Amino acid sequence: MATSTKRPAAPKSKSVSKVTSKGKAKAVPAKSKSPAQKSPAKKKPSATKAALISSKLSYKGNVFSVYTDTIIEPGSDTPHTRDVIRHNGSIVVLAVDESVNPKDPDLILIRQYRHAAGQFLLELPAGRIEPNEAPLAAAKREMIEETGFRAKRWTHLTKYYASPGFLGESMQIYLARDIKQGTANPEEDEHIEIVRTPLSKALALIAADKIHDGKTLIGVQFYAAAHREGRL
Known part of the structure; x- marks a missing residue:
């Protein structure tokens, strides 16, 4: 005799009581639980970026x-x-005057007091890149503001990070040639002395441990090597 297999009845949904505005209890189906949310995947670094x-x-x-x-x-x-x-990034200007002695051109350095260092430093002119400002435009602006010089020829020399362990600021060094003196327009808190220095003397000051500004050490020696090897 054939037997029939009974399917188990579907479980009844639980209900909860809800009191109506008239004070009577009314059965209301309980809300079903949504499936468990998946936890977001752990972020992973790429091969080159955190x-x-x-x-x-x-x-x-x-x-x-x-x-x-x-x-x-x-x-x-x-x-x-x-x-x-x-930091939005900075530019450095290495302006050279080759009109008198092309083999040992003058560099336009500046001397100013640096509170963080607690002393006067001999430096290359430099400044911050303003938001949405092109680096070369910033270099031209800063050179005029700090020294008054303008240049006809511009060359990008290098880009570096001064202290990448904690400082996101990049610094780009530009070489400015065919320069012409003009009127400086420094900011109110800038007290700058312009110091024309032959390349040979700047290198001698570096060798004598008398220039302590990082961007100037990098820029002058980078330029000196390129100038010596005829790469500019």
Whole structure:
């Protein structure tokens, strides 16, 4: 005799009581639970860039901001916290006058007091790139503001990071040639002395440990090597 297989009855949905405005209890079907939400996948760094887990603005100033970032760096699976100074970037101007002695041209250096260093420093003119400003435009603007000089020929020499362990500022060095003296227009808090210095003397000052500004050490020696090898 054939037997029939009974399918189990579908479970009844639970109900809860809800009191109506008239004070009577009314059965209301309980809401079904939604499936468990999947936790977001763990961010992974690429081969060349860290994965940013979180970023908090710790300080905002006129020139730079400080962020506290939690990241996973390339080659690592462990998050680390980094305090980073964010800056829009700067330009450096190495202006040379080759009109008198092309073999030993004059460099346009400036001397100014630097509070962070607590002393006067001999430097190449430099300044911050303003938001949405092209680096070359910033170089031309800064040279006029700080020295009054203008140049007909411009060459990009190099780009570097002064202290990439915590400082995001990049610095781009431009060579300015065929220069012409004009009127400087420094900012209110800038007190600048222009110092024309032959390349040979600038190198001698570096060798004697009398120039301590990083951008000037890099720019002068970069230019000196290119000038000596005839690459410019």
